[in-house]
Amino acid sequence: MSSPSLxxxxxxxVQAHLQIMQGVISRMADNSTASKAWCITIVSAILVLVADKSKPEYAFIALVPIFLFLALDSYYLALEKAFRDSYNEFIGRLHSQMVGSEDLYSVVPRGNMTKHQIDALKSFSVWGFYVCLGVMVYLAKELVL
Incomplete structure (x- = not known):
């Protein structure tokens, strides 16, 4: 009986597995970008409706999608980080010549998702964007509407 080859x-x-992992990581990054784009679109639409109805006191309704998309965006960034950890672990095993067929096609995020999500919330790409958007809503309510 021969031993399984590494x-x-x-x-x-291995190349197919790495492409799958890279595709998953790219989709998470794209989802994060799409969350920001959708957030701007929805917040803008809410502010246009508020301005059209001459009800500036309702401008803070625009904060709801900001908080929802902040949570969604941080979730996607946390998943991206977890899949990058999984990818890096696989690469480490590959360089150590410890990869067998049982390691292939298992696309599972690695690490503590809660920690990844908290780290994502602390990231400037998340809080910087959503805090600025919240400030813009406040300024629109106070100065424009």
Whole structure:
């Protein structure tokens, strides 16, 4: 009975696995970007409706989607980080020549998701964007509407 052969960087199955992982990581980053775009769109639409109805006191309704998209965006960034950790772990095992067929096609996020989400909330790409958007809503209510 022969022992199972270890896989190398050149193995088509390893290349396919890495492409799958990279695709998942890219989708999480794209989802984060889409969250920001949708948030701006919805907040803008709410402010236009508030201005059209001449009801500036309702401008703070625009804070609801800001908080919802902040949570969604931080979730996507946390998932991206967890999948990058999984990718890096796989690469480490690959360089140590410890990858077998059982390591392939298992796309599972690694690490503590709660910690990743808290780290994402602390990230300037999250709080910087959503705090600025909240300030813009406040300024629109006070100065424009």
């Amino acid at each position: 896989l190398t960087e050149e193995s088509p199955s």
